[in-house]
Amino acid sequence: MTQDERLHFDPKMLDIMAEVCIKFGLNLQNKQDLIITSTVESLPLVRRIVEEAYRAGAGVVTTLLSDEEISLAKYRYGNEESFDRAPEWMFKGMAEAFENNTARLAISADNPMLLSGQNPERVSRLGKAMSIASKPAMEKITNFETNWNIVSYPGSKWAKQVFPELSEEGAVKKLAEAIFSASRINGKDPIGELRAHHSNLKKRQKWLNDYSFKSLHYTGPGTDLIIGLADGHAWKGGASMAKNGIICSPNIPTEEVFTTPHADRVDGYVKATKPLVYRGTLIEGIEVRFEKGKIVEARTSLGEEVFLQMLETDDGSRRLGEVALVPHSSPISQSGILFYNTLYDENAACHIALGQCYSKCFTEEISLDKEAVKKSGGNSSMIHVDWMIGSGELNIDGITPDGDIVPIFRNGEWVEEI
Ligand code: ZN
Ligand code: ZN
Secondary structure, eight states: OTGGOOSSSTHHHHHHHHHHIIIOOOOOOOOOEEEEEEEGGHHHEEEEEEEHHHTTSSSSSEEEEEEEHHHHHHHOOOOOOGGGGOHHHHHHHHHHHHHHTEEEEEEOOOTTTTTTSOOOOHHHHHHHHHHHHHHHHHHHHTTTTTTTTEEEEEOOHHHHHHHHTOOOHHHHHHHHHHHHTTOOSSSSOOHHHHHHHHHHHHHHHHHHHHOOOOOEEEEEEEEEEEEEEEEEBBOOOSSSOOOOOEEEOOOOSOOOOOOOOOEEEEOOOOOOOOEEEEEEEEOOOOOEEEETTTTEEEEEEEEEHHHHHHHHHHHTTTSSEEEEEOTTTTTHHHHHOOOSHHHHHHTTTTTEEOOOOOOOOOHHHHHOHHHHHHTTTOOOSEEEEEEOOOOOTTTEEHHHTTOOOEEEEEETTSSOOO
């Protein structure tokens, strides 16, 4: 059997995914270098992407592959000291590459439960060491200094987590279909459809920016929350221009418009509407209360230890770095599938993220100046963790600088037609 014959879905979809990723997601330029990270299981897609990249005139394409058994070997046999260290040299090299205009592609296919059976304290220590080591590289991405993109591949363990009742073959097939349809690449003209979708996201973005709301008021079951927005914040969504001048679309799929909340101006309580998978642990039933931007009370019905440890990461991990609006009618939400993967689940519902803000979600003069981002209320942290607070019962009002109240969402949907 050839490798393609062993796939449990139409291999042609991988050709389309590779083309969409290089031409639309990354918009890779002639002679531009590219770094790809992926699991070994995604090789059928990685190989196609590398071919597509070179056909598009890529410079040097470098692939960094990870493997589940290799990751687990550390937990089984690694010494204690190894849980406090990560390969700094590698991330420094990546940061240097991004500085020199290298594009970045991540293929997500990971088993969301990979680390669920491991000691949470070790998981947290290693996670922290990785966050510290990867900061130079991650900053370049969150500051949008180069064009980047994330796409997915239907990994078998991931598929079984999403569809536990199916055989592995059936689960992979179903997850593959869900990925291709959520990514809007299963139609006749995927790139054309994606362009139209992104132009709608741009219209939403403009509508929100024209109001320049001071804060958003969320109400719903278990939720009454005021999120103050950062001074000089800007809403973003869909394709946009990275600081290297290349227009790219970082997430495939994407349904959100999002901006930066003010790190000190969040008050009230909020209840998550979907589970969160954080470092291989399932966290359910998150309920938190904010005071002056900071989480002062937190509990969950499952995975509480890991959630509380995450909040302890650093000074910024109890504060918000992102607020995003996604209608309940989004295709991912309508699929009713819980993906256990942030790229998908965050595009199914309105969400907030604890931790690092995106400096690109500010007016241009602020976004280029680190100090100005901080002064305007942009949060900074080693983590950026999205979790879902949207549902068909969520209402959101915008409060203008003059104190006027503008309904934005009713029962999980945009009020205003565009
Ligand atoms: Zn988001
Ligand atoms: Zn986010």
